[in-house]
Amino acid sequence: MADAVVASRKPFYKELQAGRSYLWCACGRSKRQPFCDGRSHEGTGIDPVKYTAAVDREEVLFCGCKQTATPPFCDGAHSNLPGGYADEAEIVEDLPWAESDAAGVRVLDGHCYVIRADATRPADAPDWWCRTIVSTDMGAQHQAQFYAELTSGRSPVLASAAGDVVLWVVGGAGEVEISGRGFAIACDTGVYVRAGEAFRFTQSGTATLAVHIHACPATQMLDTLDTMPGNFDTAWPDRLASVDESQRHAMGPRYFQLLVDKRVGSTTATQFIGHIPQSRAEMHRHLYEEALVILSGDGVIWNDGARARVAAGDVIFFPRKHRHSLQCTATDGMNVVGLIHPGDNPGINY
Ligand code: FES
Known part of the structure; x- marks a missing residue:
């Protein structure tokens, strides 16, 4: 059997029609990516994979790198290909900095914001606050x-x-x-x-x-x-x-470990801890909604229209499909804990 070839280092976002079947190209040679063109896989020994959409306007990410372990969908394997998790090429230095309000909230664009968790704690806070x-x-x-x-x-x-x-x-x-x-x-x-x-x-x-x-x-x-x-x-x-170094998953130069997930019974919410070395990832999106708690280190969160400095004690909220990039500026890197919903794999981006 021939090897699958990389058609794209990113997955393909598609909205599907209920009841309609889609033939995903598994060999990577089709001229109709991410779908089979009916002929390019001949002689490779690799067959396309059929998927029938369950609901109307079902949103999926079809794997483009053809290295996924969950065909036909992306499982994040593309991030570990050479060039799959690139640093951002274009740095827009004149983006405005988001200003903090009295509640410690810095609003970027499109409902994405950074919030200082303890910013509103009063000096005489009760035992439970x-x-x-x-x-x-x-x-x-x-x-x-x-x-x-x-x-x-x-x-x-x-x-x-x-x-x-x-x-x-x-x-x-x-x-x-x-x-x-x-x-x-x-x-x-x-x-x-x-x-x-x-x-x-x-x-x-x-x-x-x-x-x-x-x-x-x-x-x-x-x-x-x-x-x-x-x-x-x-x-x-x-x-x-709890944190267990042996459970880490590589994601390009970053890594993450799943914490609360389906193994303890959580089927739609997934918690993870992650490490970001000093770097700035290229802009990307997720199909899940995400909240990231910065545990250590500092950096900058970039959107298309604004940026904000972030540090330990901040929480970043990302709406679904929001384009962003988190830059770590600390030499020791940045540690975060995140919660994604709905989703079970924080390694998937597009
Ligand atoms: S595009 Fe293949 S795993 Fe993501």
């Missing part, structure tokens, strides 16, 4: 995010009527109780709370327990319950995700 970072009011359609700090004691009982909740601990230690079951948590821990369950935090030690709370699908606010329900879903007993 929580603010909105991403919500439907702020333009999100697929996820919400709240930033919370607990200096001592226990938080209220919280839940999201919208569905799943994914947590990321950025400081301190303690316990999270999920619908009657307790889990010890510390800095750099991911946690999954299934739809219908509730959760609350207990702080321990001397440091403030600080947590990013993601809710998917999008919502405007978390619910506060009077009592903790006892409906922990025992079919999914493992809810914690």
Whole structure:
């Protein structure tokens, strides 16, 4: 069998018609990319792959590099081809810098913004303090995010009527109780709370327990319950995700590790931790909505119409299909934790 050849180092975005079948070119030789032209694969031993769209206007990314392990769709393998994850060639130095408002928000273009998570914490903040970072009011359609700090004691009982909740601990230690079951948590821990369950935090030690709370699908606010329900879903007993260098996936010069994902029961929301070396990726888009928490390092987020400086403690919100590039300017690189929804692979870009 012949090798597949690279037709394109990027996937092809297509909107499909329900019930219609598409023949994806697997050999890379078709003159009708990304589809089979009926003849170019002859003699290669590589057959095209048929896909029938389930819903109208289904949005897909057909693999162009023909190296995907999930044919006919892109799985991000193109980023690891030579030239597949290039630095941005065109630097537009006169783009305006987004200005911060009183809430610590710097709006770029098209609902993309940077927000300083703790910018509105009052000097006399109560033991439990929580603010909105991403919500439907702020333009999100697929996820919400709240930033919370607990200096001592226990938080209220919280839940999201919208569905799943994914947590990321950025400081301190303690316990999270999920619908009657307790889990010890510390800095750099991911946690999954299934739809219908509730959760609350207990702080321990001397440091403030600080947590990013993601809710998917999008919502405007978390619910506060009077009592903790006892409906922990025992079919999914493992809810914690931690950093494990052996689980890293390369993405060009970057790498990421999946944290909360389908392995702990989350089917549409995926949490990951990633590292960006000192570099600026070329402009790209995603089909999922994404919120990135900067854990360390600094850099610049670029859109088509504006740019903003980012540093540890900032959150960047990216709408679906928004063209952007995140530049790391720190010599030690930048570490981020992200939440994508809907999606299961943060390595896919177009
Ligand atoms: S284009 Fe082939 S894996 Fe993305």
